[in-house]
Amino acid sequence: MIAAGLWVANSLGMKNTTMNDGYRILEHPSDIGIEAYGQSLKEVFEYAALGLVSIIVDPASIDPVEQRYVTLKGSDPENLLVRWLSEILYFYDGQDFLPSDIVIERLTKTELKAVVMGEPVDERKHSFKMDVKAITYHQLKVEEGKEGCLVRVFLDI
């Protein structure tokens, strides 16, 4: 169940986060979270990943010049979400690659296939905001309803 009034502009100085962006940044005394919403889980998983990127770097500074493919398995939707976002974080922190556009081609409760576009890190071009250490299971939520879908995830920063 998604109430439009809930989606307030976020806090991190990200560009124009509004309802249409499909995610908002949550605050936690020591860390930070992402709540993403949309019509399908596919859409919501995409938004969550874009939310993660927007915490690390200004997404407007990334161009889609290269393509990467992701195929993942998880034990359940929650585990799959953590693995998916961990993959996005690994692109940045392990491979120096910043995603700009994300298309999830296939999503089941335990499997995900996606195409991730973006470009290699260029310190002169990309403006970084903060490092993210990891994706946590703290108050993790994956909800699928008739009126829409929602995920919530907290990050250790």
Next chain:
Amino acid sequence: MSQEIKIVIQKIDEYRYLVPRSFREGMRIEGLIYANDELIKAIERDQTLMQVANVATLPGLVGRSLAMPDAHQGYGFAIGGVAAADIQKGVVSAGGVGFDINCGVRLLRSDLSLEQVKPKLDPLLNQMFRDIPCGTGRKGIVGGLSYDELDRVLENGAHWAVRNGYGSDEDLRHIEETGRIPNADANKVSKRAKERGRDQLGTLGSGNHFAEVQYVAEVFDEEAGRVFGLSPQQIVILIHTGSRGLGHQVCTDYLDIMQEAMRRYNITIVDRQLACVPIQSPEGQSYLGAMAAAANFAFANRQMITHWTREAFTRVLGKGELKIVYDVCHNIAKEETHRVEGSSRRVLVHRKGATRAFPKHRPELPSDYADVGQPVLIPGSMGTCSYVLVGTEQAMEETFGSSCHGAGRSKSRHAAKKEISADQLVHQLQQKGIHVRGASKSGLTEENPDAYKDVSLVVEVVHNAGIAKKVAKLLPIGVIKG
């Protein structure tokens, strides 16, 4: 997590609060929180109490599930949490160590006074800021370390750094575990973790990590102060950083492995972040090998940053020797011997945002500290004071030889940022005589000291409860911030 929480903690004395087993279903042991009237209010505001209780549901724990006065809500374990598991029957939890494995602090002492350094403070900070890679996305100077070489870092920690010219053998004596946790197994660290860590060795990172130039403002315990080489007005350097992306990925990997393996061991948990496996299981042993490797990475990291700090000192001041007072881990699981219910037991002590605080005459201490005890280093928030304490016998009796680790956050980063602009904050600190170099403006304001609990209050509780004793108070004059 939706069940009703009944707040029924019991005040035992001025500094101790008991979380009885009735607090939540499934608690196998009691919880104990160190706090005073003021700090307990902060602790009650978030999920710290429930997390202390959740930890108490894990199988094979002994003693109590503990929280230090700087405790605040974490992931699975509260930050500031301590829990010990029986080495044969207990479990190890990757979340009980946390993502930043061997995040820790190191204190260096100089032979220079405040008056000697003050006139050259700005050039010194500029040099340190240039020489110590810090901030989001910054790479280490040892960029592109080969995987074979990285494996040697993981197995040898600070010893690797010293062998490669970053410091001397003399440094190693004054590091917890001499800067190398034995039984580290680089083969248990994933390729992915190594990819994340390979070019981050020798970097400070961002967030609450820092290097501060400080001076000794007050010595409370002259004997311990003398043994640790600390005297009033002396310049010291405090370095706070951890195992960077490598450690974060080790924790991420093993949370997954443990969740999967738990089913085979019939372990059920109340919070997925508490995923755990028997210590003696293959998965448990693999995790401990990987954790030790990540911890060694952090020791090497702090050793390299020490080296660059020394170079900056010599270049700018033309003199001055920096010796290590001590280096402590505050996110770690260690196999130790403790007295439990009157008998000596081997246990695995999880310290998640807590510091080892061993008393005098423990075999783990360097010989020159044998008659006073282990230095316990407590960094305050940016621009406030820090403390040196010493471990006590009381800590051995009550807290598996553990104490607090810092001030503890009380406000979110967003709230911290809203209160003050970076320019205002830098100005405010400058007025207090504290010069700041920060990699990013938002990084600075997120660490606004007002977002933290008062470190002096935290230290008073620890001191008065007797689980560590005050030795010296340090005040900053310069801050390098990621």
